[in-house]
Amino acid sequence: MQCGASLEYAPGVAVLRCTYCGHENSIAIADQPIVEQDFRQTLHQLASKVATQESISIHCDSCGASYSFDAAVHAGECPFCGSPVVAKTKQHRELQPQALLPFQVTRDQARSAFHQWLGNLWFAPSKLKDYARNDAHLAGMYVPYWTYDADTATTYRGERGDNYQVRETYRAVENGQEVERTRTVTKIRWSPAAGRVTRFFDDVLVLASRSLPREVTERLEPWDLAN
Structure with a gap:
């Protein structure tokens, strides 16, 4: 940081850039692999040994979402519904994430996709259109997930x-006369069955937040965990 502005x-890049003076700070990329933890052992260690961080929790009274601002920000708009909120000085401990997937969509790409989606709506509310005209409202959000094996x-x-x-035989009346016909009938033969099925599930994602409805987060999937 040189001029004091926010980076x-x-x-697509591994730097934080100042939009005023052009200064760049490199983002350190950790080389160590993500170690998978035993579920029961991790539950036992959560209270004392797992890395945590302090954050200011904000609850939106309009939509019920919970999120956090930067430490230096005390007022703003809810990123989910746009309602004005003031941060309350209520801190809580939360688990520090082991890894982070960086954004792959630029602000211009997100803005273009949002306007295209809005243009396909027949009866879009006027407040939504006014909201879309202000590009400052468009902000990326990090959503926490657990991965389970x-x-x-x-x-x-x-x-x-x-x-x-x-094949079975039956009698029917045709043209006023009784005739004999045959037909194919499907039946079920029941027999005892027992067995054992084994299966391995790898990197099953479970949302670690209640701020977003499940039907919304399911539209964001699948996540590219390989890259």
Whole structure:
């Protein structure tokens, strides 16, 4: 930092850039791998040994979302509904994330996609259109997730039904006369069944926040965890 202004992150680069003087600060990229933790052991250590950080928790009374501002910011707008909020001096401990996926979409790309989506709405509220005209309202949000691995084994016991077909004879009335016909009938043969199924689930994502509805976060998936 040289001129004292806030630095901004640009997707696709590994620097923070000042929009006023052009100074850049490199973002340190950790080389150490992310170590997967045992679930039960981690639960036991959460209270004392797992890295945590203090943050100012903000609750929006309009939409019910919870989020946090920067330490130096005490007022602003809710990033979910746009309502004005004032940060309360209520701090709480939260788990420090082990990794972060950087943004892949630039502000211009996000603005273009938002305006295109808005243009496809037939009856968009006027407040939403006014909100879209102010580019300052467009801000990226980091959403926390847990990743789980599970090696499962399931035993089952029941009955198995197998379809089979037989030919049967029946009598019908055609043109006022009784005739004999045949048809194919499907039946089910039941037999005892039991077994064991094993399956490994890798990197199952579970949302670690209640601020966003599940139907909204499901539209953001799938996340590219490989890159």
